[in-house]
Amino acid sequence: MSTEPNAERIRVRGLVQGVGFRPTVWNLAHRLKLQGAVWNDSEGVLIDLVGDAEQINKLILSLQQQPPPLARIDSIERLPLDADVSYSDFTIIESQCGEIKTGIVPDAATCTACLVDIFDSKNRRFDYAFTNCTHCGPRLSIVKAIPYDRATTSMAAFQQCDACLSEYRDPADRRFHAQPNACPVCGPELWLEDDSGVIESSKKDGQAISQAAGLIKRGAIVAIKGIGGVHLACDATNDQAVALLRSRKRRYHKAFALMAKDTAMITRFAKMSDAEQKLLQSVAAPIVVLDQADAENPASGVAPGQNTLGFMLPYTPLHHLLMSKLDNPIVLTSGNQSDEPQVISNEEARARLSGIADYWLLHDREIVNRLDDSVVRIVDEQRCTLRRARGYAPEPLMLPPGFEQSPAILALGGELKNSFCLIKQKQAIVSQHMGDLENAATLTEYQRTLKLYSDLFQHKPEVVVIDRHPNYLSSQWGEAFAADSEIALVKIQHHHAHIASTLAEHGYALDGEPVLGIALDGLGMGEGGALWGGEFLKVNYLSSERLGHFKPVAMLGGAKAMYEPWRNTLAYLMSEFSWEQVATEYKHLELIQFLQSKPISNLQQMLTRQLNSPLASSCGRLFDAVAAAIGVCREQASHEGQAAIELEALVDRSELGLHAERYAGRQQLVDGKTVIDWLPLWNALLEDLSSGATSRQIATRFHSGLINTVVEMAVNLCKQQKLNTVVLSGGVFQNRVIMEGVSQQLRENSLKVMTPHLLPANDGGLSLGQAVIAAARQINTHPQ
Numbered sequence: 001m002s003t004e005p006n007a008e009r010i011r012v013r014g015l016v017q018g019v020g021f022r023p024t025v026w027n028l029a030h031r032l033k034l035q036g037a038v039w040n041d042s043e044g045v046l047i048d049l050v051g052d053a054e055q056i057n058k059l060i061l062s063l064q065q066q067p068p069p070l071a072r073i074d075s076i077e078r079l080p081l082d083a084d085v086s087y088s089d090f091t092i093i094e095s096q097c098g099e100i101k102t103g104i105v106p107d108a109a110t111c112t113a114c115l116v117d118i119f120d121s122k123n124r125r126f127d128y129a130f131t132n133c134t135h136c137g138p139r140l141s142i143v144k145a146i147p148y149d150r151a152t153t154s155m156a157a158f159q160q161c162d163a164c165l166s167e168y169r170d171p172a173d174r175r176f177h178a179q180p181n182a183c184p185v186c187g188p189e190l191w192l193e194d195d196s197g198v199i200e201s202s203k204k205d206g207q208a209i210s211q212a213a214g215l216i217k218r219g220a221i222v223a224i225k226g227i228g229g230v231h232l233a234c235d236a237t238n239d240q241a242v243a244l245l246r247s248r249k250r251r252y253h254k255a256f257a258l259m260a261k262d263t264a265m266i267t268r269f270a271k272m273s274d275a276e277q278k279l280l281q282s283v284a285a286p287i288v289v290l291d292q293a294d295a296e297n298p299a300s301g302v303a304p305g306q307n308t309l310g311f312m313l314p315y316t317p318l319h320h321l322l323m324s325k326l327d328n329p330i331v332l333t334s335g336n337q338s339d340e341p342q343v344i345s346n347e348e349a350r351a352r353l354s355g356i357a358d359y360w361l362l363h364d365r366e367i368v369n370r371l372d373d374s375v376v377r378i379v380d381e382q383r384c385t386l387r388r389a390r391g392y393a394p395e396p397l398m399l400p401p402g403f404e405q406s407p408a409i410l411a412l413g414g415e416l417k418n419s420f421c422l423i424k425q426k427q428a429i430v431s432q433h434m435g436d437l438e439n440a441a442t443l444t445e446y447q448r449t450l451k452l453y454s455d456l457f458q459h460k461p462e463v464v465v466i467d468r469h470p471n472y473l474s475s476q477w478g479e480a481f482a483a484d485s486e487i488a489l490v491k492i493q494h495h496h497a498h499i500a501s502t503l504a505e506h507g508y509a510l511d512g513e514p515v516l517g518i519a520l521d522g523l524g525m526g527e528g529g530a531l532w533g534g535e536f537l538k539v540n541y542l543s544s545e546r547l548g549h550f551k552p553v554a555m556l557g558g559a560k561a562m563y564e565p566w567r568n569t570l571a572y573l574m575s576e577f578s579w580e581q582v583a584t585e586y587k588h589l590e591l592i593q594f595l596q597s598k599p600i601s602n603l604q605q606m607l608t609r610q611l612n613s614p615l616a617s618s619c620g621r622l623f624d625a626v627a628a629a630i631g632v633c634r635e636q637a638s639h640e641g642q643a644a645i646e647l648e649a650l651v652d653r654s655e656l657g658l659h660a661e662r663y664a665g666r667q668q669l670v671d672g673k674t675v676i677d678w679l680p681l682w683n684a685l686l687e688d689l690s691s692g693a694t695s696r697q698i699a700t701r702f703h704s705g706l707i708n709t710v711v712e713m714a715v716n717l718c719k720q721q722k723l724n725t726v727v728l729s730g731g732v733f734q735n736r737v738i739m740e741g742v743s744q745q746l747r748e749n750s751l752k753v754m755t756p757h758l759l760p761a762n763d764g765g766l767s768l769g770q771a772v773i774a775a776a777r778q779i780n781t782h783p784q
């Protein structure tokens with residue numbers, strides 16, 4: 001007895017283009033003897049299937065359980081196929097255009113199969129630096145438009161040879177529709193330059209990489225054009241080369257990233273857990289911050305004042321081939337002057353890195369999107385993202401329940417560590433790390449990338465969202481853009497955005513109960529123009545109520561206090577004591593003698609007259625104050641967060657918890673808010689300095705006291721407000737000691753804890769929080 005075959009149309013949404021999804025379906029359909037077709041369109045992938053119902057179910061189940069390595073399936077919808085559609089075979093058909101609703105996959109580290117190709121002397125891609133397939137290689141870095149096809153990438157400039165074209169057209173081949181597919185015959189070329197121009201010998205038989213490796217061994221600084229930008233490389237064990245790179249780049253203290261050949265090379269210099277190794281070897285291939293080992297040390301200038309090293313493994317064939325010829329790790333830092341955007345073009349590399357690099361290892365594949373290396377760390381047994389860029393961006397996040405009717409939103413982030421966020425079709429698309437917008441060149445790059453994302457995702461915002469701070473360049477640009485475009489402008493409080501970002505990442509529903517948000521950072525504008533940074537907030541997406549905060553203390557000299565930590569020490573001493581009392585009672589201390597060398601009288605007058613001394617409840621400035629008090633970055637900090645990072649590095653984890661009560665803050669009720677002042681901490685610190693306590697001991701005690709203070713405050717507020725969930729965010733929570741200590745103690749008090757993982761706790765996650773708060777308010781104001 002014959003039966004009619006089943007016929008279904010399958011809609012697959014998610015990250016399903018440019019990842020080998022269609023050939024996977026093709027292979028499954030042929031194996032299961034199904035007819036139909038598969039194609040890309042603006043919403044993802046469509047599949048028509050005709051055949052036995054059980055076989056169709058098997059195909060769907062296989063896609064769900066074993067999707068292609070780079071794919072992410074967000075949803076599968078099954079509909080009956082029109083009766084008038086018929087198929088005699090199963091085929092892959094060309095992409096269909098329309099309104100863009102699908103995502104772009106992040107760039108992916110070289111897969112195992114491609115590694116075999118480049119190290120096999122009999123393979124036609126032996127030693128070829130641009131080898132890739134549907135499971136690896138460039139994506140966001142080369143794409144200009146969607147749908148993601150070769151014609152819309154920078155690979156359009158390279159016409160495939162017959163052999164590559166055969167692979168590209170064969171659904172059974174792993175390079176089927178691999179848009180960057182190439183080989184030495186038809187693909188991008190690599191060469192080496194010096195100040196005089198191209199070194200002709202470098203163009204022969206893969207000599208460029210061998211020559212570059214030899215130069216690095218001899219102490220040279222080589223600019224290397226990679227997948228998302230140009231890096232500067234030197235031997236990480238060569239003190240002279242590292243010092244020279246620091247001097248030329250004008251990056252005097254911030255740690256350099258390192259690349260190692262393999263995990264065995266990393267373990268010569270750093271400790272590595274299974275979780276950390278998994279991150280290093282993941283398709284994102286980020287820089288992973290690791291504890292230094294007690295064995296070998298890199299050059300002293302690699303990570304001054306720190307007890308961690310940031311390592312990554314090779315993530316392109318070029319890097320694999322280079323590292324295979326080296327016996328030591330290399331410094332691999334962004335190709336730029338300090339604080340400028342990383343260069344991405346050959347012309348920029350020659351011009352802007354002249355005087356920094358000795359040689360240039362370049363190629364002729366255009367980098368469309370600049371992508372810094374992502375930076376992550378294992379904190380509290382979870383991935384903590386410090387910088388989200390290559391390998392992670394622009395993977396979209398599904399919005400939590402309740403946000404289905406959100407309008408199109410553009411949120412512009414903050415000033416430092418900027419990212420921006422687009423909301424469209426129930427998803428949030430957060431850009432790669434853009435950098436600090438204080439720099440004009442970074443602002444220009446920011447505007448260029450905004451336009452590119454708008455084009456890529458065909459995004460037309462109905463609402464623009466900015467931070468409340470009027471001096472942020474992102475806020476100023478957003479105001480002008482909203483006015484010119486005649487669309488709504490929404491201003492969001494900085495710390496509310498921090499907490500909302502973490503709520504959204506965790507999929508917390510729009511109608512979820514309020515939580516206690518603890519936002520600890522350097523600075524953000526609060527109510528009435530006040531500067532906040534040590535905040536305890538009752539939060540949901542729609543509103544934020546300030547329940548408590550750190551006692552505001554003056555920033556002597558305004559912005560100077562962020563880069564001259566001693567100013568914060570003096571401000572705290574003047575806030576908690578009279579200067580005359582401290583100067584008399586502790587005149588024997590080296591700290592007081594140092595401060596006496598400063599213009600104390602002028603600074604006291606500034607404070608009394610409230611001239612250029614804004615009050616700030618900043619946790620970041622408290623870190624600066626304590627660091628400077630014990631001689632860490634006292635006179636000057638060359639980069640944001642330096643004092644706090646070096647203070648964390650001093651902590652003796654075996655001594656954590658000791659002296660915590662002596663270093664804890666006091667809770668007092670002021671104008672209906674619970675305020676923490678730090679008089680006990682400063683009394684203890686001055687006593688310990690007098691008794692000869694080491695900087696390591698004081699740093700450990702400070703961390704212990706801060707953890708206890710934050711936890712005690714949180715527990716009390718949760719009891720008062722009947723809250724059971726605490727959300728931690730803000731740049732201070734990138735301190736592993738603080739994040740782990742606070743999280744663990746809160747859980748011991750039966751509180752649920754949410755922390756950022758996929759997005760940074762610093763201002764890199766701010767744009768997502770801005771976007772979802774604005775979306776919630778729009779939905780609440782205009783319910784469907």
